[in-house]
Amino acid sequence: MPIDKSWICKPRNTIEYANGLNVFLDIAFQHANGPVIKCPCAKCGFKKWQTRDVVQEHLTCTAFPQNYKTWYLHGEGSSVIESMVATSAHVIEDLLESQNPMEDMLNDAFGFAGHDEDTEADDLQTNMVGDEGKTNFDELMRDNNEPLYEGCTKYSKLSFMLKLYHIKCMSRMSDKAMTMILELLKDAFEHAKFPNSFYEAKTVITKLGLNYVKIPACPKDCMLYWGEDNEGLEECKRCKTSKWKNKDKKQYAKILRYFPLKPRLQRLFMSSKTIESMTWHASKDNQDGLMRHPRDSEAWKSFDLLHPEFANDPRNVRLGLAADGFNPYGNMSTNHSIWPVVLIPYNRPPWQCMKQTSFILSMIIPGKQMVGNDIDVYLEPLISELKDL
Structure with a gap:
């Protein structure tokens, strides 16, 4: 008699889901060689061995993978297991593609997926993200596991927030407009878990990392107020111009927005979608001798x-x-210039490294005029980080 697996698509707070999960655990541990099995939750990704209590807790907090219909790794279909063992590493990964892209994104962002516990790799990734990163990961996972409203299966609190933020960025909406929309949604749908303001939403999104640093600069492009020697100065060492536009309100005359390189390179090696391509330049041979890539x-x-x-x-x-400058106001007569500095990772294949999604934004240089040769002043933080690397 076939096993009823309709519970997999049920909400996790239903009796059907709980009973079905117990059936899965019974079958899995009947065929286990010891007190642990491979946990199929999104965080463990079929690669961490866990006890029954831990697996039950994980699959109660996060959804069971909906396309894992035949439980190859947990006792079902034993006649085909032996034929899959030789190629299981790749076949099973393709077979068990996650149905929760938000959990995939969090696991890739923080590098916690795909490693056995108490391993050197696990310790390495813990060191990369630090204690604060682990705390942020736990908080984001909690928001992702919390439905937008009771009974909602399509959106979690986190996924809806990120969808709204994506719409804001693509439509160039102001922070004030987003706050007004959130207030309207919260008033219309009282039981939904919307943030109270866009500022509150940003504090959650910021936990994903990859933030930028504001560095005060001389309005005449002479120097940056950066580093031990210059950070505490009140005026430019060369032209004696004040670094303040309004000292009482702590407004700087000019601000460089710098995006640290190290965490962005770490993210490329932590993400399962990019780690393989970061060694493409060395692993793939040039068959015909034609130049298609800088390598x-x-x-x-x-x-x-x-x-x-x-x-x-x-x-x-x-x-x-x-680097190139442009007028952010288009054809308007406003005299203003924005200079983005972009890094391109040439480790990746040509069909990836030159795509916009692969570009690493390094800094944004504002100003009423183009920086010209004075761009060297603004490259100082990047050069210092490259030397350190």
Whole structure:
């Protein structure tokens, strides 16, 4: 008699889901070789061994993978298990593609998915995100597991918030407009878990990391108020211009927005969607000798000969840098200039590295005029970080 698996699509707070989960656990532990099985929750990803109580807790807090219809790793279909063992690493991963992209995003963002407990890799990733990162991960997972309203299965509190934020960015809506929309939604749907304001929503979204740093700059592009020697200065060392636009309100005359490089490179190696492509330049051979990527150029090959120690490790990152200014007000007569500085990871294949989604925004330089040769002043934090790397 086939096992009823309709409970997999039920809400996690229903009796049907709880009873079905117990049936799954009974079958799994009947065929287990010991007191642990591979946990199928999104965080463990079929790669961590857990006891029954832990698996039950994980699958109560997070949804059971909806496309895991035949429980190959937990006792069902034992006749085909042996034939899958040789290729299970890739076949099972494709078979068990997650149905919760939000959990995938959080696991990739913080690097907690896909490792056994108490392993060197787990310790490494804990060191990468730190205690604050683990706290943020737990809080975001809690928001992701909380339905937008009772009985809602399509949106969680976090996924709805991120969808709204995406609409705001794509439509160029102001913070004030978003706050008014959230107030309207909260008034119309009293039982839904909307944030009270856009500021409150941003404090949650900020936990995803990849933030930027505000660095005061001389309005005449002479220097940055950055580093131990310059951070405490009140005026420019060269032109004696004050760094304040309004000192009473603590408003700087000019601000460089700098996006630290290290966490962005770490994210490329932590995400399951990008980690393999970060060694493409070394793992894929050029079959016909044509130049389709910077790695096929003479400059790249000469660099490898001059720096063999660097070239021997394919994980070492090679970056291109591009900068250009534009008037953010289009054809308006307002005299203003914005200079974004963008980094391109040339480790990745040509069909990925030159896509907008692969670009790493390094800094945004504002000002009424283009910076020209004075751009060197603003590149100081990036150069310092590159030297440290």
